[in-house]
Amino acid sequence: MVEAVKHQLNMREWLAFVLVWGAAALITTTFCWLLSDIVWHGFSHISWTFLTAPPENAGRRGGIGPILVSTALILGVCLAVSLPVGISTAVLLAEFTSDQSLFGRLTRRSLDVLAGVPSIVFGLFGNAFFCKTLGLGFSILSGGLTLACMVLPILIRSTEEGFRAVPPNYRLSAASLGLSRTTTLIHLLLPAAVPGLLVGLVLSVGRAIAETAALIFTSGYVDRMPESLLDSGRALSIHIFDLSMNVSGGDANAYASALVLVISLLIINGITSWLAAYRLHRKIVTL
Incomplete structure (x- = not known):
């Protein structure tokens, strides 16, 4: 047996x-x-000319210089909006809202639902609200704001979990020393929650930089060099989609553009991992 x-x-x-x-x-x-x-x-x-020159012949020849600039601007707008809003909301949920409160439960449930909404739905929302209602038109600003709405649920939930992972002893020790909640938050809890914030940042950047459906309806297809945030701009993901699906003979540049996109993601992930490891090393040395 x-x-x-x-x-x-x-x-x-x-x-x-x-x-x-x-x-x-x-x-x-x-x-x-x-x-x-x-x-x-x-x-x-891939060459220096490919990375700096403008597209020619519908993207079959030339480079992706304006495409990279538009992508960087869209991502910059996205992070400039989503990071402060996301961190502030995460602090509110983790430090100032009870787990059992109606507001906290509804907010977390809503964020979880929004995290699973298809990107094309965000694109339609961005087109209706940012492009038409606010009058921004097809622009880099509309695309960045739409991406910010799309990545906020991921960023908020990841950052909130980072704050909740901080041991309660940190808060109790700060209170026993007479530190205010603001001082405790800025100088103690926020640095300790950096790993969770970096995880949310990596996931958000990865989703934003590779997004296509949402940007088709908001930032547009124009492949010239943008002069302002109100100009239309083609993101790298849209450029890859257009070359592979709509342009005959564009496969070569589509593959090269895809490789640039993958390398960009690897570089961003590598820098973020290094920052997390550096932060952990400094914390250990300090202790």
Whole structure:
């Protein structure tokens, strides 16, 4: 009887081992295959001229200089709006709102629902509100504000979890020393919650920089160099979509643009990981 139970447990452990490692191998293989395909077809087309020159012949030739500028401006508007609003809301939910309060429960449930809304819905909202109601038209500002609305739920929830991960002893020790809640928040809780904030930032940037559907309805298709935030601008993701779906003979530049997008995401993730590790190292050294 005992041997049969041991054999059954061993079979379950072996099956769980195979499933876990099989899933990990499948995900890793798929990622490596996609990355190698993009590198294989796109690396030879990347040059300084490609990164700085404007598109020519509907994007078949030329570069992506104005596209990169438009993408950076859209992402900048998105972060300039979403970071202060997201951090402030996360502080309100984590530090000043009870878990059992009606306001807190409704707000968190609403954020969870919004995080799962398809991006095209945000695009339609941005087109109706920012482009038409506010009169911003198809512009970089409209696209950035729409992306800010889209990434706010992720950023707020991740930052809130970062604040909740801070040990209660921090708050109790600060209160025993007579520190105000504002001082405790700025000098103690906010630095301790940086890892959660960085996680939300990485997820938000990753979703924003690769977004297509929401920007088609807000920032537009224009591929010239923008002169202001009220100019229409084509994001890199839209450029890739247009070259691969609407422009015959644009596959080469589409692959090169996709490789630039992947490299940009890897650089952003790498910088964020380094900042988190540096922050943790400084915290350990201080202790």
